[in-house]
Amino acid sequence: MQQKKTSAELLAIAKKHLYSNYKPAPIVLARGQGSSLFDVEGRRFLDFAAGVAVCSLGHAHPKLASAIAEQAGRLMHASNYFFNEENILLADELCERTGLSRALFCNSGTEANEAMFKLVRRHFYAKGDKRSRIIAFHNSFHGRTMGALAMTGTPKYREGFGRIEGITHVTYGDLDAVAAEMKDDVAAVIVEAVQGEGGAIPAPPGFLEGLRALCNHHGALLVFDEVQTGMGRLGRWFGYQRSESFAGVRPDAISLAKGLGGGFPIGAMLTTEELAAALPPGTHGSTFGGNPLACVAARTVLRVIEEENIVAAVKRKGQLLSTMLAEVARDLPTVCEGERGEGLLRALILKQGFVARDILPKLVEAGVLVLAGGERGLRMAPPLIVTEAELEEGVTIVRNVLATLAARST
Numbered sequence: 569m570q571q572k573k574t575s576a577e578l579l580a581i582a583k584k585h586l587y588s589n590y591k592p593a594p595i596v597l598a599r600g601q602g603s604s605l606f607d608v609e610g611r612r613f614l615d616f617a618a619g620v621a622v623c624s625l626g627h628a629h630p631k632l633a634s635a636i637a638e639q640a641g642r643l644m645h646a647s648n649y650f651f652n653e654e655n656i657l658l659a660d661e662l663c664e665r666t667g668l669s670r671a672l673f674c675n676s677g678t679e680a681n682e683a684m685f686k687l688v689r690r691h692f693y694a695k696g697d698k699r700s701r702i703i704a705f706h707n708s709f710h711g712r713t714m715g716a717l718a719m720t721g722t723p724k725y726r727e728g729f730g731r732i733e734g735i736t737h738v739t740y741g742d743l744d745a746v747a748a749e750m751k752d753d754v755a756a757v758i759v760e761a762v763q764g765e766g767g768a769i770p771a772p773p774g775f776l777e778g779l780r781a782l783c784n785h786h787g788a789l790l791v792f793d794e795v796q797t798g799m800g801r802l803g804r805w806f807g808y809q810r811s812e813s814f815a816g817v818r819p820d821a822i823s824l825a826k827g828l829g830g831g832f833p834i835g836a837m838l839t840t841e842e843l844a845a846a847l848p849p850g851t852h853g854s855t856f857g858g859n860p861l862a863c864v865a866a867r868t869v870l871r872v873i874e875e876e877n878i879v880a881a882v883k884r885k886g887q888l889l890s891t892m893l894a895e896v897a898r899d900l901p902t903v904c905e906g907e908r909g910e911g912l913l914r915a916l917i918l919k920q921g922f923v924a925r926d927i928l929p930k931l932v933e934a935g936v937l938v939l940a941g942g943e944r945g946l947r948m949a950p951p952l953i954v955t956e957a958e959l960e961e962g963v964t965i966v967r968n969v970l971a972t973l974a975a976r977s978t
């Protein structure tokens with residue numbers, strides 16, 4: 569048998585042969601269990617990143633792992649030129665959960681948003697209506713393919729890739745700014761219920777309702793990017809919901825990915841019946857989209873979230889995390905400004921002058937994996953199954969690391 573390579577050996581190969589479009593922390597992960605990850609030498613890290621809000625059931629969840637293994641032994645892929653059972657049943661279950669009526673499957677968040685971009689434009693095209701402008705928000709994140717990227721509200725991500733016409737960015741939370749741009753050429757507004765990558769920034773009260781009213785008034789569509797906020801992350805099933813029921817702001821379409829497959833790649837766009845004919849055969853597709861392996865993963869995630877009452881628990885644990893982070897911010901006022909977020913998508917906000925990205929390596933070294941959110945947000949999106957004890961353990965590590973910075977800055 570070949571000798572297992574060490575972290576140092578693997579990192580040397582990575583440095584030589586991995587494309588450097590990311591700057592990963594210098595650890596090589598090999599295994600996970602619940603909210604813990606282990607590197608190739610067996611060193612443990614507490615996971616407050618969950619693969620960027622993806623691994624909702626934690627790592628190596630036995631029900632998810634066995635569902636995927638069993639499906640792999642039955643049927644992995646067959647294409648969309650034939651129906652498959654898992655795909656049909658997942659569409660049914662997601663429509664039942666959302667009150668929407670059509671599901672289109674793909675493989676990632678950017679693909680789901682790319683589909684939504686094409687959906688809203690082609691909907692009006694098919695009606696002979698010339699409107700095509702899309703209003704999106706500064707500081708938003710919608711993905712890296714050209715349509716999704718054009719809607720993304722961070723200019724430096726778009727730089728150098730050419731322009732896609734007809735997208736207007738306005739300030740998140742500012743209804744007057746949206747109203748000022750709401751002319752008869754607007755096809756849709758795309759919004760996140762909480763800006764995730766932007767730094768766990770919740771929509772201000774009344775903002776989403778106001779968008780709905782403006783869109784109704786001007787005949788535009790309102791679509792939600794629920795890639796990060798969906799599937800229970802906020803302590804409710806989806807961000808557009810304001811309560812346990814479907815009540816809330818009715819979307820014309822939503823995009824899902826990240827937590828949908830619990831770690832297995834899958835994306836989805838869900839639409840109302842009114843939009844069912846906007847993308848007829850030949851206008852959009854995906855070879856891998858909706859394959860039975862990905863769909864069985866998503867169906868298992870849905871079932872486990874339901875069976876184990878995970879959404880209500882997220883709400884409770886989110887409040888606990890919020891309280892603990894607020895205490896850290898209060899105790900370390902030279903480093904922290906406060907905390908924000910909803911459910912288990914939260915950020916500890918650093919003082920002006922600190923850069924979240926620069927602090928992440930210190931946190932990794934101390935044993936907790938955290939994300940950046942915006943320039944100054946330490947974003948935390950642990951698995952939805954994280955325990956209260958693990959939340960305390962992680963926040964304590966963060967507190968200790970930040971305390972050393974506080975000591976240095978005084």
Ligand SMILES: *Cc1c(COP(=O)(O)O)cnc(C)c1O
Pocket residue numbers: 675676677678679681709710711712760764765793794795796797825826
């Ligand atoms: C991560 C993310 C995306 C992009 O998803 P990918 O699967 O990386 O393509 C899009 N929108 C939001 C809100 C996200 O958080």
